[in-house]
Amino acid sequence: MSFASLPFELRSYIWSLAVTPRRITKVRAKKGGGSFSKKHILYETTSTPPPALMHVCRESRRQAPYQRAFTAGTEPRWTWVNFEVDIFCVSSLYAIEAILSQRSEVQRLQIRTDDHFEWYESATTYNGLSILSELESLREIQVVLEPGDLAWGHVFTDWGFGCHRDIVTFLDEGSGLVLTGPQLKMVEDWWMVFSFDSEGNPPDPDRLSDEIEHALDDSWHMTLAQMHEVD
Secondary structure, eight states: OOGGGSOHHHHHHHHHHTOOOOEEOOOEEEEOSSSSSGGGEEEEEOSSOOOGGGGTOHHHHHHSOOEEEOOOSSSOOOEEEOTTTOEEEESSSGGGGGOOTTGGGOOEEEEEOTTOTTHHHHHTTTOGGGGGGGOTTOOEEEEEEOTTOOHHHHIIIIIOOGGGGGGEEEEETTTOOEEEHHHHHHHHHHHHHHTOOTTOOOOOGGGHHHHHHHHHOTTSSOOHHHHHHOO
16 A cells, blocks of 8 residues: 555644654844844845755645744745744854744744853843743743853843743753753752862862851852752
């Protein structure tokens, strides 16, 4: 029996199984003359190739749950995106601004900052996280951490993610651990209070009294009681 001879319902179900989450990467906008506004954009692009399902046949294209995206500009170079499962990946907070056409439709966002040394300043001094308010449909935000990068705990607590706080997770690439914001803050406080070095070694015993005094000062970090409340 050939695939074409199968009942349409079964073929449609098979096409749906062929849909897999994709990483939408290196989104950028090419501007024309004048200021960097939507009316001066020539086109948006991404390094992510179109989904394979859109190249199989006419029926697969009709059944595939994709829509046109990156349609901004006077010379649009649109591609296909499934906003429910595809995750938009940016390498800095500033890169979010390059998502123009369907900014309000993005549901999944991954933020990396390992190739942008000014990320902390952009998140704090320049309030780089404020643009998240324009991503109205967000259901998941994943921040990828470099090994030992705990500063995001402070950013989560003091600079916040607004109404998106409950959908933020932090992925530590070194260990594979996935942490919530409060959990990351607890790890940061624990590391700062007890002055563990990069290899996890405890502080010098000769400075133990100073470390105890430092740990008891709960005016700047989570108390032990607060740590116990973190799931």
